[in-house]
Amino acid sequence: xxxxxxxxxxxxxxxxxxxxxxxxxxxxxxxxxxxxxxxxxxxxxxxxxxxxxxxxxxxxxxxxxxxxxxxxxxxxxxxxxxxxxxxxxxxxxxxxxxxxxxxxxxxxxxxxxx
Amino acid sequence: xxxxxxxxxxxxxxxxxxxxxxxxxxxxxxxxxxxxxxxxxxxxxxxxxxxxxxxxxxxxxxxxxxxxxxxxxxxxxxxxxxxxxxxxxxxxxxxxxxxxxxxxxxxxxxxxxxxxxxxxxxxxxxxxxxxxxxxxxxxxxxxxxxxxxxxxxxxxxxxxxxxxxxxxxxxxxxxxxxxxxxxxxxxxxxxxxxxxxxxxxxxxxxxxxxxxxxxxxxxxxxxxxxxxxxxxxxxxxxxxxxxxxxxxxxxxxxxxxxxxxxxxxxxxxxxxxxxxxxxxxxxxxxxxxxxxxxxxxxxxxxxxxxxxxxxxxxxxxxxxxxxxxxxxxxxxxxxxxxxxxxxxxxxxxxxxxxxxxxxxxxxxxxxxxxxxxxxxxxxxxxxxxxxxxxxxxxxxxxxxxxxxxxxxxxxxxxxxxxxxxxxxxxxxxxxxxxxxxxxxxxxxxxxxxxxxxxxxxxxxxxxxxxxxxxxxxxxxxxxxxxxxxxxxxxxxx
Numbered sequence: 001x002x003x004x005x006x007x008x009x010x011x012x013x014x015x016x017x018x019x020x021x022x023x024x025x026x027x028x029x030x031x032x033x034x035x036x037x038x039x040x041x042x043x044x045x046x047x048x049x050x051x052x053x054x055x056x057x058x059x060x061x062x063x064x065x066x067x068x069x070x071x072x073x074x075x076x077x078x079x080x081x082x083x084x085x086x087x088x089x090x091x092x093x094x095x096x097x098x099x100x101x102x103x104x105x106x107x108x109x110x111x112x113x114x
Numbered sequence: 115x116x117x118x119x120x121x122x123x124x125x126x127x128x129x130x131x132x133x134x135x136x137x138x139x140x141x142x143x144x145x146x147x148x149x150x151x152x153x154x155x156x157x158x159x160x161x162x163x164x165x166x167x168x169x170x171x172x173x174x175x176x177x178x179x180x181x182x183x184x185x186x187x188x189x190x191x192x193x194x195x196x197x198x199x200x201x202x203x204x205x206x207x208x209x210x211x212x213x214x215x216x217x218x219x220x221x222x223x224x225x226x227x228x229x230x231x232x233x234x235x236x237x238x239x240x241x242x243x244x245x246x247x248x249x250x251x252x253x254x255x256x257x258x259x260x261x262x263x264x265x266x267x268x269x270x271x272x273x274x275x276x277x278x279x280x281x282x283x284x285x286x287x288x289x290x291x292x293x294x295x296x297x298x299x300x301x302x303x304x305x306x307x308x309x310x311x312x313x314x315x316x317x318x319x320x321x322x323x324x325x326x327x328x329x330x331x332x333x334x335x336x337x338x339x340x341x342x343x344x345x346x347x348x349x350x351x352x353x354x355x356x357x358x359x360x361x362x363x364x365x366x367x368x369x370x371x372x373x374x375x376x377x378x379x380x381x382x383x384x385x386x387x388x389x390x391x392x393x394x395x396x397x398x399x400x401x402x403x404x405x406x407x408x409x410x411x412x413x414x415x416x417x418x419x420x421x422x423x424x425x426x427x428x429x430x431x432x433x434x435x436x437x438x439x440x441x442x443x444x445x446x447x448x449x450x451x452x453x454x455x456x457x458x459x460x461x462x463x464x465x466x467x468x469x470x471x472x473x474x475x476x477x478x479x480x481x482x483x484x485x486x487x488x489x490x491x492x493x494x495x496x497x498x499x500x501x502x503x504x505x506x507x508x509x510x511x512x513x514x515x516x517x518x519x520x521x522x523x524x525x526x527x528x529x530x531x532x533x534x535x536x537x538x539x540x541x542x543x544x545x546x547x548x549x550x551x552x553x554x555x556x557x558x559x560x561x562x563x564x565x566x567x568x569x570x571x572x573x574x575x576x577x578x579x580x581x582x583x584x585x586x587x588x589x590x591x592x593x594x595x596x597x598x599x600x601x602x603x604x605x606x607x
Contacts, residue, residue: 020281025273032280039287046295073294076243080287083250087280090254094261094273101269110270 005045012038025095025105032091036084040077047073117163118172118185118238120156121195124149125202125231129224139218143209146223150206153230154199161192165584169591169601171240179603180304186240186602189588190440194237194367197447201359202230204567208352208455210559211462217262217350226356229255233360237367240602242290242300245368249286249332253279256361259353260345271345278341282331289324292317303602306375306595322384325372326391333365335425336394339418343402346417347410351461354410355454358417359447366424366443370436373428374592389429393523395422400530409467409542410457412534416493417450419527426524427508430515436589438507441582445492445500445574452489452567459486459556459564460542469538474547482556483543488568492575494535495528500574507582 012034019031050069057064099105128149132142164170164187172185187195205226213222232252239245257279261272294300296317297308305312312318327338334342342362346354369388377384399419406412420442427439457467459482464471476483492499505528512521574581591597 028277032277032284035281035284036287039284039291042288043291043294046291048295070298073291076290076294076300079243079247083247087250087254087257087276090257091276091280094257094269094276097261098269098273101266110273 001049001051002045005041005049009038009041009045012041023107025098025107028107029088029091029095033084033088036080036088040080040084043073043080044077047076116172117156117160118170118187119174121153121160121198121234121238122185122231124153124156125227125234128152129227129231132224132227133221137219139213139215142218142223143206146209146227147203147206149227150199150202150230153202153234154196157192157195157199157234160187161196163187164189164192169598171601171604180299180301183244184240184301184303184602185238186302186598187238188591188598189584190367190370190592191237193440193444193584193588194363195234197363197444198230198233198237198360200567200570201356201447201451202226204451204455204563205352205356207563207566208355208458208560211458211557213352214350220262222259222262225255225259229259229356229360233364236364240302242293242302242305246283246286246290249364250283252361252364253283256357259356260349263349268348271348274341275345278331282328285324285331286328289321289328292324293321296321301602302371302375303599307599307603309376318380319384322377322380326369326384326388329365329368329372330391331365332362333369333421333425334362334395334418335391335421336398336418337391339395339399339421342418343411343414346414347408347467351410351454351458351467355451355458358413358454359451362417362421363443363447366421369425370428370439370592373431374436375595375598378431378593378595385429385431388425389517389520392422392426392429393520395419396426396523396527397422400527400534403534404530404537407469409460409469409472409538410454412469412538413450413453413457416531416534417446419531420446420450420493422527423505423508423524426520427511430512430517430520431593432511432515433586433589433593434514435508435511436592437582437586438504438511440585440588441507442504444581444585445504445571448567448570448574449489449492449501452564452571453493455560455564455567456486456489459560462554462557462560469541472542473545475543477547479556482561482564485561485564485568486543487539488571489564490535490539492571494532496532498575500571500578501531503575503578503582 016031016035016038019027047070050067053068055064055068055071132145135141135145170187173179174183229252232248235248236245239248257276260275263269296315297305297312299305331338346357396419399415403412403415406415424439424442427435460467492501495501495505509521509524
């Protein structure tokens with residue numbers, strides 16, 4: 001399972017970076033989205049995977065008994081997803097405005113002397 | 115202990131009040147100024163506490179240290195919080211000279227406060243994930259401030275700025291994920307404690323590389339600084355002042371923090387890398403500044419170059435060098451903010467900051483020119499102003515540690531700075547007017563702000579001795595990481 005998630009995360013990073021190197025704004029944004037999801041998956045996987053053991057104290061006990069899933073990476077990922085989602089939405093609006101003002105979606109055209 | 119949370123809560127409260135208050139410019143500006151003054155006061159109170167009682171720690175929600183989110187203020191954090199307060203008051207004061215009405219109705223004032231909250235939070239947090247969150251708070255506010263425009267150059271600059279910062283944040287987050295994976299904690303003090311076990315896994319250099327890349331982008335180190343001169347001159351000059359004063363300094367602060375807390379006994383290769391990047395930053399930044407025809411772009415390149423001073427001293431890692439770096443950061447926050455506000459006056463007077471449209475200002479605006487002289491010459495490093503003291507401290511420390519060639523580069527870059535600032539003064543202010551006419555008055559509020567910040571610079575220069583002793587104490591505190599660990603994890607074996 002770790003191997004599968006690690007591969008998935010790696011593929012997301014690779015695809016994200018590849019797309020960010022393309023010239024179109026839309027591809028750049030999708031690339032950033034993939035990159036941030038690859039990161040989320042990485043946090044989740046690096047935190048250690050424990051299946052079928054939620055971190056809930058069983059009835060009658062007063063502490064968790066290992067093995068149990070670490071809840072911290074999940075909380076981190078949740079925060080990162082929310083932040084990433086907000087930023088991506090903002091970036092989409094900004095890209096729309098760039099397209100409306102500059103009249104092109106070619107990244108190489110940005111900042112060119114006119 | 116309560117004082118610790120105030121520099122974060124006050125801007126938040128001010129932002130909320132600003133959002134709820136009627137959208138009359140005069141009212142909004144007054145609320146923003148009142149909030150900023152309170153921020154400065156709370157930071158000063160915090161500083162007094164830290165100065166008197168040592169490192170202050172606050173466990174939010176009373177969750178004990180490694181489990182909850184911890185706020186920590188040592189001397190470095192507290193001094194930087196005071197600097198944030200000074201910049202906040204300056205920016206709020208500048209708003210009285212007029213803000214673009216469209217920006218003001220779209221939430222200029224609340225956004226500035228949110229940005230200040232993010233910066234204060236980043237300086238005061240003791241938890242890496244919390245640091246990431248404060249970074250994002252600060253960045254989102256800066257994105258919106260940058261993107262509140264419709265003209266082509268500004269929209270383009272905003273897009274580049276947002277993209278590069280998102281990439282840096284992704285790298286930072288990747289580092290955090292791996293760090294949690296190997297260490298099982300993101301609390302800075304606990305990490306410092308268990309770092310030797312991380313080192314044995316062999317992942318420590320990977321983490322160090324990720325951290326250095328992420329924060330070099332944010333601090334604007336070579337070869338990752340190109341976004342900065344491409345974007346900082348496009349927003350209104352006062353927003354540029356806010357960004358230039360604070361944002362890259364947060365990157366420098368984090369580098370100071372992680373290098374002293376985690377990487378003190380890292381392999382020398384890491385320090386060599388940081389040193390090489392810093393030297394290249396200084397040289398490239400200041401050489402590029404020579405060829406720029408625009409005052410604000412000259413400032414941007416100077417900003418980039420001078421970040422190199424602080425990180426070069428960090429890579430030497432002696433108490434004296436660190437103290438020089440901290441002193442230089444404090445001096446630079448005040449001076450570069452002031453210079454961007456000077457550029458705001460130039461924009462009012464001549465509608466542009468291109469050097470060829472300036473000139474004759476000393477004759478036509480003697481008061482403004484006299485006030486602007488202080489930050490220009492302070493940045494140039496002319497004695498007895500604060501830039502000279504900072505550079506001298508860094509120079510002495512590098513020579514004392516035997517890094518003579520670094521000292522040589524520091525001297526050379528000092529000369530280049532003098533050249534670029536001298537040119538700005540000579541071409542912009544001193545040269546006789548060649549038909550240029552002022553189209554407006556400098557604006558009294560801006561003059562007050564420039565005068566106030568210049569006074570702060572003069573004060574830093576006059577009391578350079580006591581302030582340097584203070585930064586030396588801060589540096590020693592940074593290097594004695596056991597104190598930090600003790601203060602945060604009190605009661606934990």
